[in-house]
């Protein structure tokens with residue numbers, strides 16, 4: 001689906017999937033004025049197609065737009081764009097009863113051609129989709145996570161809280177460094193002191209303690225406000241786990257892993273939903289969490305959240321939105 005803005009959004013029609021023609025001087029190529037979102041659509045047992053909390057993605061796209069000096073798309077137009085595209089792609093939505101989904105990628109970029117540094121007046125917004133298999137086709141696999149001392153993902157006052165392409169460009173080298181150390185993922189620390197944990201390259205991070213608390217870094221402006229993060233904090237509250245959003249230094253985390261105070265840790269985001277963390281590695285050493293496997297509370301929260309998304313667990317909070 002394609003929309004353009006010049007003086008207010010126009011278009012909104014579904015067009016065939018095809019290359020986009022842009023001037024080599026289009027602002028997005030030079031100044032990275034681009035933002036995006038990521039959601040999944042699931043088929044339920046009765047054949048209908050649903051997505052999860054898209055209003056949260058609409059609001060985040062609006063916040064990202066403000067930060068990147070792009071025009072905001074209303075929640076109503078955002079939801080209409082998802083309905084239009086997913087209705088057109090309905091045959092591609094996988095069968096009900098599993099974690100297979102149709103991944104939805106809305107994105108907005110500056111298409112105006114000019115070479116000066118200013119916000120563009122001409123902007124395009126598209127939605128594309130792709131069928132996505134289960135994140136863990138062979139059962140949930142705990143992550144080995146490298147703690148990056150060299151790089152930060154985003155700085156205070158920067159674009160960390162926005163979902164913009166540039167943030168992902170800046171996290172690629174950290175991911176490469178992680179792979180060189182045999183790790184699956186990278187954990188970024190805050191850019192100012194390099195002591196407190198921020199998030200992974202595409203997931204938020206949480207810890208569960210022996211005394212039944214669930215801890216996650218507070219939203220500092222350098223962390224992406226994950227829809228999954230918010231949903232897990234709510235499900236945790238429902239279960240009587242006491243959630244706390246707080247600054248967590250990596251030293252504090254490793255001490256509490258070593259003492260057994262932290263019993264489970266996991267990463268969370270739309271793609272994996274919840275991915276247990278089995279081990280942290282850094283220049284200073286390595287720390288195995290619990291027995292290095294998938295924690296019981298982690299797996300229960302994952303079951304519940306994936307169940308709500310797939311329509312097999314009651315949607316107590318009214319999180320589902322019908323698309324087709």
Ligand code: PMP
Nearest residue numbers: 202203204224226227228269270
């Ligand atoms: N942090 C980053 C940097 C991400 O890219 C994502 C994925 N959108 C998340 C956290 C998790 O956000 P969500 O739960 O909304 O997918």
